[in-house]
Amino acid sequence: MEISITINGQVVNADVEPRTLLVQFIRDNAGLTGTNIGCDTSSCGACSIHLDGEAAKSCTVLAVQADGGSVTTIEGMASADGTLHPMQQAFMDNHGLQCGYCTPGMVMAATSLLEENPSATEEEIRIGLEGNLCRCTGYHNIVQAVMSCTKS
Amino acid sequence: MIPAAFEYVRAGSAEEAISLIAEHGDEAKFLAGGHSLVPLMKLRLAQPSVLIDIGRVSDLSYVKDAGDHIAVGALTRHCDVENSPIVMEHAPLLAHATSHVGDPQVRHRGTIGGSLAHADPASDLPATTLALGATYVVQGPNGTREIPAGSFYEGYLTSVLAADEMLTEIRVPKMNGAGWSFQKFNRRAQDWAIVGVAAWRNGSDAGVALVNMASVPVLATSVGSAIASGASIEDAAEQAAAEADPQADLNASVEYRQHLACVLTRRALEEASA
Ligand SMILES: Cc1cc2nc3c(=O)[nH]c(=O)nc-3n(C[C@H](O)[C@H](O)[C@H](O)COP(=O)(O)OP(=O)(O)OC[C@H]3O[C@@H](n4cnc5c(N)ncnc54)[C@H](O)[C@@H]3O)c2cc1C
Ligand code: FES
Numbered sequence A: 001m002e003i004s005i006t007i008n009g010q011v012v013n014a015d016v017e018p019r020t021l022l023v024q025f026i027r028d029n030a031g032l033t034g035t036n037i038g039c040d041t042s043s044c045g046a047c048s049i050h051l052d053g054e055a056a057k058s059c060t061v062l063a064v065q066a067d068g069g070s071v072t073t074i075e076g077m078a079s080a081d082g083t084l085h086p087m088q089q090a091f092m093d094n095h096g097l098q099c100g101y102c103t104p105g106m107v108m109a110a111t112s113l114l115e116e117n118p119s120a121t122e123e124e125i126r127i128g129l130e131g132n133l134c135r136c137t138g139y140h141n142i143v144q145a146v147m148s149c150t151k152s
Numbered sequence B: 001m002i003p004a005a006f007e008y009v010r011a012g013s014a015e016e017a018i019s020l021i022a023e024h025g026d027e028a029k030f031l032a033g034g035h036s037l038v039p040l041m042k043l044r045l046a047q048p049s050v051l052i053d054i055g056r057v058s059d060l061s062y063v064k065d066a067g068d069h070i071a072v073g074a075l076t077r078h079c080d081v082e083n084s085p086i087v088m089e090h091a092p093l094l095a096h097a098t099s100h101v102g103d104p105q106v107r108h109r110g111t112i113g114g115s116l117a118h119a120d121p122a123s124d125l126p127a128t129t130l131a132l133g134a135t136y137v138v139q140g141p142n143g144t145r146e147i148p149a150g151s152f153y154e155g156y157l158t159s160v161l162a163a164d165e166m167l168t169e170i171r172v173p174k175m176n177g178a179g180w181s182f183q184k185f186n187r188r189a190q191d192w193a194i195v196g197v198a199a200w201r202n203g204s205d206a207g208v209a210l211v212n213m214a215s216v217p218v219l220a221t222s223v224g225s226a227i228a229s230g231a232s233i234e235d236a237a238e239q240a241a242a243e244a245d246p247q248a249d250l251n252a253s254v255e256y257r258q259h260l261a262c263v264l265t266r267r268a269l270e271e272a273s274a
């Protein structure tokens, strides 16, 4: 099936099988490998992207469902001149990552969360990130990073 | 993990979806948000040969104030239900229970209709709508019919929905200021309930339904009758597992589930009566 998805502002057309997952489309068709596959069962959040402006787990969306839609991945967060998105910078400044595997998904989930609730409290951030697992950090510095981006 | 191959068609309206499913027969399935179906297909526990995508039937995504009840379109996403001012005002138990479904990413995609049609007794919304006395509106080739939540569920992942019928609307009676509580017991964030309780109370009227206490969501009618006849919360809650038929699994034995149902029902009634 011929589909067209705008990824980070760029239209990507491809002829895919209906069973193609959005995460495969992003990684294999668009060649953007910043979006990771962790659990592959919609539990870990490593594959989180923004679909039409809202965080979604791209391992659990069919590419055909996103046809005509707009996707943002971690590669689309920094400005063209390389300046990091404030959330990316906050993860760096707060040591919110160790191995980095969960980080793209964390950044996408956290930005979507603050988009909906710009002045989220620490508790709301912890609950709001419950769909994203991190094996390294113990979450504390991730929560600090996200809190530093809230409007208080 | 990739699903087995299937044919994909998109429906623009409920009528089109129903005629497409009639055309494709038993091997076809509706696809709403895909957050129950796609994981099953990836594990190859489901292998429909045709998917009829109803995710773009946008005129079935709404919340309306309909006088004595609120009407929620079947394709309304969880995030739109939990944040709807109408749901928050007139059915706060539903708004709250919906905010406990999975995580934000799941609630951005999953729909209320998909959750109910999937008929998983471990899901939060079948029991919540059952406690609230909701009615489901279903459309088929021969028109629409209304099914009370109490007559909808037949067994594990099965309901009275015929293969060519589509759930289109959920009608939830207004709670009219009743107290309410939703208790969900699980071990890890984001998990399904090991046992859950959805309850409301308005004086001597009370409704209590249980999550994951049988192959279907369970209406704890004994608890309601005990409250109506003036029993204390403690005594009424002792009846919580009377209608249940729980299974043992990795998380809990039958006895533990029965115990949890009573404890959570007591807490729910205390909160709903406060
Ligand atoms: C990680 C994760 C965690 C979750 N946690 C919870 C939780 O804690 N509690 C909970 O309750 N749920 C949970 N869910 C399930 C979630 O609520 C799903 O969104 C919901 O069960 C299915 O809705 P859907 O729109 O995605 O349906 P789909 O997956 O698209 O469809 C599910 C089934 O219903 C049928 N169907 C869908 N819509 C209709 C309709 N209108 N008419 C007739 N048939 C229809 C489909 O054919 C399919 O068989 C979780 C899901 C995930 C992935
Ligand atoms: S890879 Fe998608 S949620 Fe884990």
Ligand code: FES
Residues within 6 Å of the ligand: A096, A097, A098, A099, A100, A101, A102, A103, A133, A134, A135, A136, A137
């Ligand atoms: S930094 Fe390693 S999984 Fe989160």
